[in-house]
Amino acid sequence: MHIGIDFDNTIAGYDSLIRLIAVENGWIENTLPGGKRNLRDTIRHLPDGEGKWMALQAEIYGPRMGEAVLIDGVGKFLQECRDKSEKVSIISHKSKYAAAAPGGVDLREAALAWMEGHQFFPDSGFGLARENVHFADTRGEKCQRIAALGCDLFIDDLHEVFADIDFPVSVEKILFETEPGMAVGPEIQICTSWSEIRARVFGEDRGSG
Ligand SMILES: [Mg+2]
Known part of the structure; x- marks a missing residue:
């Protein structure tokens, strides 16, 4: 089995960092309730909200990438892939x-450094081959890469990726969506946690691939 995984907000989590930076800048009160969607919408509705949002993106994916967290359950999933010799891209x-x-900062280098810091590459860590990390300039290019690499399934937090005209039809789609209420087509499986993804991918019903 060849498992393809998105990076931002699927593997690396930015929710607390976004909140922290927004509070540091005095854009929001730390007590602002709700999940990431509410936080994002609140920032974008501020005066020059789009500018603030873009500046924030530049921070979290660049100089402050180191403060992003490994999303709960990703580590266990990647270890299982390593132990079962499943290919991961x-x-x-x-x-x-x-x-x-x-x-500014090279965002791809920042992401690779973050992966290095979280033991993605050594055999004692997740044993991922560095050449199995791919960056695409556009969503279409990303979808074409998923097809060209021959992934059997793909895990992403953005349903727009699966809806893209270039997304390969034969690839199984798992949407990592932590907030309830997302309406998607029946061809997309929604998982609200990585333990659910792990059960879906390595569950009894599909054997070891
Ligand atoms: Mg993503």
Whole structure:
């Protein structure tokens, strides 16, 4: 089995970091309730909200990438893939530089350094081959890469990826969606946690592939 996984907000989590930066800038009170969608919408509705949101993106994926967290359950999933010798590719739609900081930090290098820091590459860690990490400039290119690499299934937090015209039809789609209420087509399996993804992928019903 060849398992493809998205990176931002699927493997690396930014929710608390976004909240922290928004509070540091005095954009929100730390007591603002709700999940990531509410937080994002609140920031975007501020004066120059789009500008603030873009600046924040440049921060979290660039200089402050180190503060992103490994999402709960990802580690256990990747260890199981390693133990079962399932091939894993990480395929991320990530530009080299943030739109709001064109001369700034190389976002792809920042992501790779973060993976290194979280033991993605050594055999004693998740044993992922570095050449199995792919970055695409556009969503279409990402989908074409998923097809070209021959992934059997793909895990992503954005249903728009699965809806893309270039997303390969034969690839199984798992949407990692922690907030309830997302309406998607029957061809997409929604999982609200990585333990649920693990059960779905390695459950009794599908054997070891
Ligand atoms: Mg994502």
